[in-house]
Amino acid sequence: MDYLMAMRAFIRTVELGSFSLAATELDVKVSTISRHITALESDLGAALLNRSTRRLHLTEAGTLFFDRATQILLAVEEARAATASLNESPRGVLRISMPTAFGRLHVMPHIKDFVAEYPEIRIAATLTDATVDLIETGDDVAVRIGSLTDSSLVARRLASHRRILVASPGFLRQCEPISRPRDVARQQCLIFTLQSGDCWYARRSDDSSTEPLQIAVSGNMRANDSEALQGAALAGLGIALLPSWLVGDDLRAGRLVVPLAGWDWFAARGPEPAIWGVYPPKKIVSPKVRSFIDFLARRYGSPAYWDRRSEAAVG
Structure with missing residues (x-):
């Protein structure tokens, strides 16, 4: 007996309420449907259906087996x-x-190679700093930065999201000396308004087990955009805590420098934030989504290429 075929015949017979309708749908004879169900009943040692001239009724065993x-x-x-x-x-x-900003710098430049590798995919990109509802917008996949708040999404970690304390050489020449994290609190700081509170956190790079120091920061400029703060830092307006993926070129060119070596800096307490590829939960991930996330993970590498460049520039 083909058990799967027999189960399929039984299920469709129950759902359609008719041997003949099930036979038509499965493109077999009515006698074949009857034979499948009889074979199941013989194998199980129990009647599955009570047959009358007008209707089919599931027995107790039939209800259990159907489910x-x-x-x-x-x-x-x-x-x-x-x-x-x-x-x-x-x-x-x-x-x-x-x-x-991240999309402009580290997603869109790779799209040419992605579509060359997958020529049957067409891209519809939305660059926005708003956290969109993927179900509502119909987007297939999103790149997210930070800590994930929507637990309903499936997420794959693509890279770390490191921040680096930076300032222009000109600003550091005219400000008070910075020899320890507490000295940062006395400087003009460029503050990202979307961070939680006016505090930065510092921990020695060679001691990840200790609790980071909390540094209260203040300054005469705030912005809700990292590129605006990058521009302000380049102009010598203060010290900024910016993503490594944003300031790597500036560090290599010497336009920005790290005022306090040997320390890791964070915008908030808690788990290390990351860069994620997220998509709505589905039993089967579409090949185009899987291919895109795999492509970005390969292209970024581990550690990500911008972190390798930043570390080389910092020395």
């Missing part, structure tokens, strides 16, 4: 679909949401 068999067939179909998707060619429109 379990339905789950089994659904699992089989999902397994088949998931396996088949591995061999599908990624295609179609890929709708991507990404933060504006």
Whole structure:
């Protein structure tokens, strides 16, 4: 007996309420449907259906078997679909949401190579610093930075999100000396308004086990955009705590420098933030989404290429 076929015949007979309708849908004879169900009953040692001239009624055993068999067939179909998707060619429109600055610097420059590798994919990109609802907008995938707050999304970590304390050489020449983290509190600091509170946190780079020091910061400029703070730091307006993916070129060129070596800096307490690829939960991840996230992970590397460059510049 083909057990899966017999279960399918039984389930469709129950759902359609008719041997003949089930036979038509499955493209077999009515006698074949009857034979499958009889074989199941013989194997199980219990009647599954009570047959009358007008209706079919499930027995107690039939109800139990129907529920379990339905789950089994659904699992089989999902397994088949998931396996088949591995061999599908990624295609179609890929709708991507990404933060504006990070997307401009570290996603969009790689799109040319991505579509060259997957020519049947078309890109629809949205650059926004708002946290969009992927279900509501219909986006397939998003790049997110920081700590994830939406636990309903499936997330893959793409890279660390490190921040570096930076200032221009000109600013450091005219400000008070900085020899320890507490000295930063006396300087003009450029504050990111979306961070929680006017505090930065510092910990020795060679001692990750200790609790970071809390440094209260203040200054005469605030902004809700990292690139605006980068511009202010380049102009010599103060010290900024900026993402490593943003300031790597400035550090290599000497336009910005690290005023206090040997310390790691954070914008908040808690787990280390990261850069994520997120997508809505689905039983089967589409090939285009899986291909895009895999591509970014390969392209960024570990550690990410911007962190390797920043570390080389800092020395």
